[in-house]
Amino acid sequence: MRVPYTAFKIKNAPIRKKLIQAFEQVIDSGHYIQGPQCTSFEQEFALFCGTPFASGTSNGTDSLHLILRAMGIGPGDEVITAPNSFIASASTIALVGAKPVFVDVTEDLNIDPNKIEQAITPRTKAIIPVHLAGRPAKMVEINKIAIKHGLFVLEDAAQSIGAKLQGKRVGNWGDAASFSLHPLKNLHAFGDAGIITTKDVKLIERFNISKNHGLRNRDQCDFWSFNCRLDELHAALLRVQLPELERWTEERRELAFRFNRLLKPFVRVPEEAPGEYHVYQTYVIQADHRDELQKYLRDNGVEALVHYPTPIHMQPAATGLNHLPEDFPVTLQLSKRIMSLPLYPGLTHEQQDLVTELISTFYQNKNK
Amino acid sequence: MQFSNHDAILADWEKLILSTEFTLGSYVENFEKQFAEFIGCKHVIGTNTGTDALILALKAIGVGPGDEVISVPITFYATIGAIITVGATPVFVDIDDRYQMDVELIQGAITPKAKAILPVHWGGASPNMQAIMKVANNYGLKVVEDACMAPGGSIDKQHSGTFGHVNAWSMHPLKPLNVMGDGGMVSTDDDDLAEWMRIYRNHGMVDRDHNSIWGVNMRLQPLQAIVASHILKTVNETVKARNKNAEILDEGLKALAPYVKLPPRPIGYRETYSLYMAKFNKRDELIKYLNEREIEAKIHYPVPLHLQEAARDLGYKEGDFLNSETYCKEIMTLPAHQYISRDQLEYMISSIENFYSNF
Numbered sequence: 001m002r003v004p005y006t007a008f009k010i011k012n013a014p015i016r017k018k019l020i021q022a023f024e025q026v027i028d029s030g031h032y033i034q035g036p037q038c039t040s041f042e043q044e045f046a047l048f049c050g051t052p053f054a055s056g057t058s059n060g061t062d063s064l065h066l067i068l069r070a071m072g073i074g075p076g077d078e079v080i081t082a083p084n085s086f087i088a089s090a091s092t093i094a095l096v097g098a099k100p101v102f103v104d105v106t107e108d109l110n111i112d113p114n115k116i117e118q119a120i121t122p123r124t125k126a127i128i129p130v131h132l133a134g135r136p137a138k139m140v141e142i143n144k145i146a147i148k149h150g151l152f153v154l155e156d157a158a159q160s161i162g163a164k165l166q167g168k169r170v171g172n173w174g175d176a177a178s179f180s181l182h183p184l185k186n187l188h189a190f191g192d193a194g195i196i197t198t199k200d201v202k203l204i205e206r207f208n209i210s211k212n213h214g215l216r217n218r219d220q221c222d223f224w225s226f227n228c229r230l231d232e233l234h235a236a237l238l239r240v241q242l243p244e245l246e247r248w249t250e251e252r253r254e255l256a257f258r259f260n261r262l263l264k265p266f267v268r269v270p271e272e273a274p275g276e277y278h279v280y281q282t283y284v285i286q287a288d289h290r291d292e293l294q295k296y297l298r299d300n301g302v303e304a305l306v307h308y309p310t311p312i313h314m315q316p317a318a319t320g321l322n323h324l325p326e327d328f329p330v331t332l333q334l335s336k337r338i339m340s341l342p343l344y345p346g347l348t349h350e351q352q353d354l355v356t357e358l359i360s361t362f363y364q365n366k367n368k
Numbered sequence: 369m370q371f372s373n374h375d376a377i378l379a380d381w382e383k384l385i386l387s388t389e390f391t392l393g394s395y396v397e398n399f400e401k402q403f404a405e406f407i408g409c410k411h412v413i414g415t416n417t418g419t420d421a422l423i424l425a426l427k428a429i430g431v432g433p434g435d436e437v438i439s440v441p442i443t444f445y446a447t448i449g450a451i452i453t454v455g456a457t458p459v460f461v462d463i464d465d466r467y468q469m470d471v472e473l474i475q476g477a478i479t480p481k482a483k484a485i486l487p488v489h490w491g492g493a494s495p496n497m498q499a500i501m502k503v504a505n506n507y508g509l510k511v512v513e514d515a516c517m518a519p520g521g522s523i524d525k526q527h528s529g530t531f532g533h534v535n536a537w538s539m540h541p542l543k544p545l546n547v548m549g550d551g552g553m554v555s556t557d558d559d560d561l562a563e564w565m566r567i568y569r570n571h572g573m574v575d576r577d578h579n580s581i582w583g584v585n586m587r588l589q590p591l592q593a594i595v596a597s598h599i600l601k602t603v604n605e606t607v608k609a610r611n612k613n614a615e616i617l618d619e620g621l622k623a624l625a626p627y628v629k630l631p632p633r634p635i636g637y638r639e640t641y642s643l644y645m646a647k648f649n650k651r652d653e654l655i656k657y658l659n660e661r662e663i664e665a666k667i668h669y670p671v672p673l674h675l676q677e678a679a680r681d682l683g684y685k686e687g688d689f690l691n692s693e694t695y696c697k698e699i700m701t702l703p704a705h706q707y708i709s710r711d712q713l714e715y716m717i718s719s720i721e722n723f724y725s726n727f
Contacts, residue, residue: 006388008387009386012385012386013498017385020381020382023381024374027374027377027548029376032541032547032548033550035540058416058417059585060585061418061584061585062569062584067543087571087572087573087579087582088571091572091579091583091584093584096583156474169645177610183391189390190384190385190390190590190591191390191391191590192391192585192587192589203396213444213445213446214449219669219670219671220671221445221665221676222677222678223678224445224449224451224452224453225453225455226417226419226420226446226449227419227420227446227550229550231548231550231591232548232588233549233591233592273461282370308577309577310577310578315578315579316578316579316580317581319580330660
């Protein structure tokens with residue numbers, strides 16, 4: 001028996017017919033750019049998150065980049081974020097000409113609110129908390145700090161579609177939120193796509209113009225910009241999946257809770273804190289002898305991955321920021337211990353039991 | 369717009385959605401190879417849009433803050449948007465009577481800050497690329513061709529978009545090589561630039577766990593690469609059909625001089641007729657008249673870029689580029705695509721004749 005990291009086929013086979021119908025509908029419509037499918041998906045996604053506005057984009061990176069621009073963040077500004085995320089959380093800050101300022105995380109993998117204030121300088125303009133792996137960041141504390149210091153809050157919700165804190169979905173806590181709809185996300189395009197949410201009417205207006213060449217209408221260009229539109233085709237396929245999302249998420253959660261029970265004796269498992277609704281986009285454990293364990297699992301057909309083995313502050317691209325690895329000790333420590341196990345709708349109990357047995361055997365042999 | 373090979377595209381899409389090749393992968397790679405062969409160049413790198421292709425090309429040749437890039441005020445916003453996006457300053461030169469960059473004016477626009485020339489194959493016609501390359505080489509400038517409308521076009525049998533150092537393409541639905549949404553690519557013969565662009569397009573990642581530069585996500589969508597591979601097979605036919613339609617329109621409209629002014633059609637230039645354009649007297653009244661007769665004539669575009677709201681900081685004013693400004697007042701685009709019938713072409717010509725017969 002193999003346990004692959006993804007199983008798109010299992011998830012998509014039951015909705016195959018609907019997906020093909022969506023394709024045909026778009027082909028026949030003659031609308032391929034910002035047509036009715038995009039508009040409907042944006043409305044449906046806003047409704048799902050409980051925010052007034054949503055706007056589709058070409059990918060999660062473009063979403064972050066354009067929101068930062070719409071907030072007016074640029075050269076000379078600083079933006080606070082976590083160093084253990086996907087590189088786009090920091091690269092987009094650098095791309096608008098601002099400086100990424102990292103704040104260490106806690107054991108829940110999310111930014112530590114207790115360390116944010118000491119990173120704030122007169123140049124700080126925004127905080128980008130990342131809801132990593134499907135778990136909401138500590139938004140109540142973060143928002144308090146942001147209000148106190150007059151900072152924007154941009155939620156990087158790329159990995160947490162549908163996650164909730166105190167019953168309120170992510171994407172609904174900050175000034176704006178960026179979602180990725182990359183294939184490894186709980187709700188995904190068959191390629192690259194993204195969407196943003198906000199309750200700020202001015203921001204959404206500027207954002208919608210900036211994702212379409214700065215065009216107010218076909219003949220008037222308000223400011224120079226570029227093209228970060230959501231494809232009509234992707235929107236149509238996303239609309240087929242959105243109604244399935246709650247069911248898929250519930251299945252993920254049940255599988256995650258089962259894994260938590262089974263694996264707790266051997267490794268640190270991602271349990272929810274009170275008030276959190278974790279969507280387990282990535283099921284991340286913390287394990288001793290991580291590299292050996294990963295190899296052992298892989299040798300036995302279990303595709304375990306690490307998200308991410310090199311923290312952003314240690315990437316070659318971050319050389320100019322002059323960080324030492326131990327500047328963010330929790331992140332550094334976690335980068336040696338974290339491992340993502342396969343978890344998705346369609347994963348069987350037998351597969352979970354196999355993973356458990358392998359992990360158990362691994363540690364028994366270690367302790368001999 | 370129509371797509372004649374629905375079933376083949378659908379069959380490939382069905383294969384794709386049951387696969388895992390959603391980011392780059394074989395569909396994108398295959399299309400990149402096919403297009404490289406089609407235009408006759410070494411490397412093609414698929415991007416998410418034509419605008420991304422322009423940005424990627426400019427970044428690859430090292431254009432950044434403090435640099436100037438010479439381009440034209442008659443183009444789509446994205447040409448200039450891309451220059452601004454990389455932090456450089458656009459410097460405009462006027463267009464010639466073919467609505468292309470006037471090569472005689474380039475030299476006068478070169479300052480010590482000039483880094484690159486960005487000529488546009490506007491409408492699918494081509495500027496004099498050989499002359500532009502000569503100026504560029506004389507002054508040590510790089511050239512990025514905006515070949516967004518040029519697939520299927522050529523100058524003296526050399527494919528448009530293969531003259532410059534790095535060239536940008538679009539596959540927006542209104543282009544001769546189109547996808548069903550957004551898509552683009554860059555092309556180059558330079559191995560090092562190609563390698564850099566592949567990395568930058570994919571988050572600066574050299575592999576899954578390492579990134580060497582801060583990059584972005586500009587990946588061509590596999591869904592669209594499938595469409596592009598199918599449409600590529602038809603591009604030569606499409607351009608041939610458009611050329612035939614253009615010939616018929618030219619013939620009919622020639623007789624309406626001086627009310628209608630056609631651009632010169634020099635020998636050796638194969639146009640793609642992405643936009644079939646000519647200058648018309650009383651253009652605004654004519655377009656209204658044609659639209660009422662269900663002829664979808666359009667204006668690309670009524671305002672030159674140096675007079676757009678977005679250009680206010682560049683310090684240009686009315687009168688700076690007279691040919692461009694006249695162009696915007698007189699230009700009109702007629703539908704000449706491959707699905708237009710002979711009857712429809714004749715209906716357009718006779719409608720325009722009727723309009724002018726009242727004068």
